[in-house]
Amino acid sequence: MPETINGLRWSAMADDPRATVIALLSAAGIAPPEQEVEAMIQSYPALRAAADSLYTDAASRFAPAFLPSDEDLAEQ
Amino acid sequence: MTDAIHADLAVPATIAEAAAALRSGYLTSVALTEQLLARVDALDAKLGTFIARFDATALAAAKQADADFAAGIDRGPLQGIPLGIKDIIAAREGGTTACSKVLDPDWGRGIDAPVVARLRARGAVVLGKTTTLEFAMGPPDPEGPFPLHRNPWDLERWPGGSSSGTGTGVCAGLILGGLGSDTGGSIRIPAALCGISGLKPSYGLVPKSGVVPLGHSLDTVGPMARSARDCATILQAIAGASPDDPTSSRRPVPDYARTLTGDLAGLRVGVERDHHTRVAGFDPTCRDRFEAAVAALERAGAEPVEVRFDGYPIVHAAALVTSAAEALAYHRKDMQTRFADYGRGARHSLVMGAFYGSSDYVQAQKVRAWGLATLRDVLGNCDVLITPTMGLPAPRLDGDFWAMMERTYTPAWNLLGTPAMSVPMGPIEGGLPSGLQIIGRRFDDAKVLRVADAYQRVTDWHTQRPPSNARSPS
Numbered sequence: 307m308p309e310t311i312n313g314l315r316w317s318a319m320a321d322d323p324r325a326t327v328i329a330l331l332s333a334a335g336i337a338p339p340e341q342e343v344e345a346m347i348q349s350y351p352a353l354r355a356a357a358d359s360l361y362t363d364a365a366s367r368f369a370p371a372f373l374p375s376d377e378d379l380a381e382q
Numbered sequence: 383m384t385d386a387i388h389a390d391l392a393v394p395a396t397i398a399e400a401a402a403a404l405r406s407g408y409l410t411s412v413a414l415t416e417q418l419l420a421r422v423d424a425l426d427a428k429l430g431t432f433i434a435r436f437d438a439t440a441l442a443a444a445k446q447a448d449a450d451f452a453a454g455i456d457r458g459p460l461q462g463i464p465l466g467i468k469d470i471i472a473a474r475e476g477g478t479t480a481c482s483k484v485l486d487p488d489w490g491r492g493i494d495a496p497v498v499a500r501l502r503a504r505g506a507v508v509l510g511k512t513t514t515l516e517f518a519m520g521p522p523d524p525e526g527p528f529p530l531h532r533n534p535w536d537l538e539r540w541p542g543g544s545s546s547g548t549g550t551g552v553c554a555g556l557i558l559g560g561l562g563s564d565t566g567g568s569i570r571i572p573a574a575l576c577g578i579s580g581l582k583p584s585y586g587l588v589p590k591s592g593v594v595p596l597g598h599s600l601d602t603v604g605p606m607a608r609s610a611r612d613c614a615t616i617l618q619a620i621a622g623a624s625p626d627d628p629t630s631s632r633r634p635v636p637d638y639a640r641t642l643t644g645d646l647a648g649l650r651v652g653v654e655r656d657h658h659t660r661v662a663g664f665d666p667t668c669r670d671r672f673e674a675a676v677a678a679l680e681r682a683g684a685e686p687v688e689v690r691f692d693g694y695p696i697v698h699a700a701a702l703v704t705s706a707a708e709a710l711a712y713h714r715k716d717m718q719t720r721f722a723d724y725g726r727g728a729r730h731s732l733v734m735g736a737f738y739g740s741s742d743y744v745q746a747q748k749v750r751a752w753g754l755a756t757l758r759d760v761l762g763n764c765d766v767l768i769t770p771t772m773g774l775p776a777p778r779l780d781g782d783f784w785a786m787m788e789r790t791y792t793p794a795w796n797l798l799g800t801p802a803m804s805v806p807m808g809p810i811e812g813g814l815p816s817g818l819q820i821i822g823r824r825f826d827d828a829k830v831l832r833v834a835d836a837y838q839r840v841t842d843w844h845t846q847r848p849p850s851n852a853r854s855p856s
Contacts, residue, residue: 327737334710334736335718338729346733349784353734356699357742360749363696369755371747 397612411444411462430529435510461505466560469511470594481528495592512547520727521783539776542572559607567792570804574771574817580606585799586631589624597708610834614638652689652764667810682836693756700749701793710735771804771817801827806843
């Protein structure tokens with residue numbers, strides 16, 4: 307694994323919302339104006355926390371990943 | 383001028399009343415349509431309800447409805463009834479904008495979405511296309527080129543979204559009902575904040591072909607009207623499989639009106655307080671309204687039972703991750719090449735999808751399956767669940783939209799595909815409306831409507847109109 311990506315160290319991306327947001331926007335090919343990037347950096351930790359919360363219940367780890375269908379949900 | 387919003391209507395307030403008046407000869411569809419168009423003339427600039435009006439075709443449809451009545455042809459309770467269609471749904475009179483500069487102006491041009499075709503087949507009068515948040519997401523955008531929606535109860539406040547125009551139109555009496563769409567609350571939020579009724583149907587019950595997508599596994603199209611009975615009438619017309627939509631269910635559509643008996647005897651209503659009204663900072667006036675709603679349902683014959691849906695917070699989070707990821711998948715190419723053409727609110731909502739990883743999306747789907755199993759356990763002890771729709775009144779147009787979302791209890795039910803309805807629950811802070819959310823098992827929309835209708839037989843919040851002193855925009 308390279309020590310840097312786009313000139314940013316891996317450890318910096320993990321710890322620094324600014325570096326992470328810039329890297330993720332770059333990966334998605336989206337280039338907002340600088341002032342809007344600032345707002346995204348502010349909101350990023352809350353978004354990440356919401357995603358991280360998905361992994362907190364052990365039971366869900368072993369659930370199937372599927373989209374609901376009539377048959378799946380007929381007995382709900 | 384704000385008195386006009388409150389003006390005593392010479393026309394019936396509900397579809398059911400209008401249907402009766404049309405059949406009694408007291409009213410013609412042409413007269414009804416003309417009167418509503420006159421109200422649109424007087425109020426639309428203030429409320430931002432319509433993005434496009436179809437006056438000529440609407441009057442032609444009304445004339446046809448009257449001719450059919452005269453000839454003894456009765457297509458059912460929507461014949462001759464003026465409705466509004468959210469402008470992410472195709473209607474043959476013109477293009478669809480999704481209130482965005484990004485959408486191809488020819489998208490859906492010249493065709494009716496199946497839901498619109500079904501309304502027309504029942505004799506409904508399509509008055510026009512109603513405004514939406516851009517691509518049915520994000521906060522309101524005062525800087526954009528599209529009409530800014532205002533809440534008829536207070537014109538400096540937001541009416542909710544994204545089905546904002548259908549919400550304000552029903553609330554202010556510009557239409558008797560209409561269609562909205564709901565991916566995370568877009569029917570139920572404006573229903574709650576405008577004091578009307580709105581149903582997010584079970585995922586797959588109503589076809590969504592001819593509708594601009596947002597989150598493909600979450601999107602639903604549903605009715606908005608003053609009463610649950612009117613919502614049942616519209617749902618009856620639009621539900622059922624369509625060959626254009628492979629996600630639409632082939633289940634038979636029940637007769638919803640027959641289930642509206644007003645009797646809830648033997649029905650158990652699960653009351654979820656722990657993740658709603660017992661949360662720190664919850665609006666005490668909304669809590670009081672919710673407890674009054676529980677008592678009203680008990681008066682209607684239901685047995686309230688306390689339940690706790692432990693999966694609620696994680697399911698809510700999974701709904702947000704799923705919605706963001708699916709929305710960006712649809713918009714990614716345009717976000718890369720036309721970022722500035724999106725309004726600020728829409729592009730900030732869409733970009734969230736870039737901040738989640740592939741494993742987050744997969745895990746959200748695992749949570750979806752886990753949440754369904756958890757909900758099944760909860761519903762093993764009751765027939766429906768109830769919660770407040772939201773925990774605060776309509777925010778100011780310049781308010782903190784994202785903070786509001788923390789008190790919005792709608793997205794989880796999109797993830798789980800269940801029917802969820804918001805009905806008026808009475809005034810809270812500032813005399814503004816609130817909503818009671820009723821959630822059922824998937825494809826048991828009939829029971830949700832039955833509970834909502836029974837609740838409205840023992841309360842009158844759904845008949846309330848904005849006050850004559852509704853504040854004008856400054």
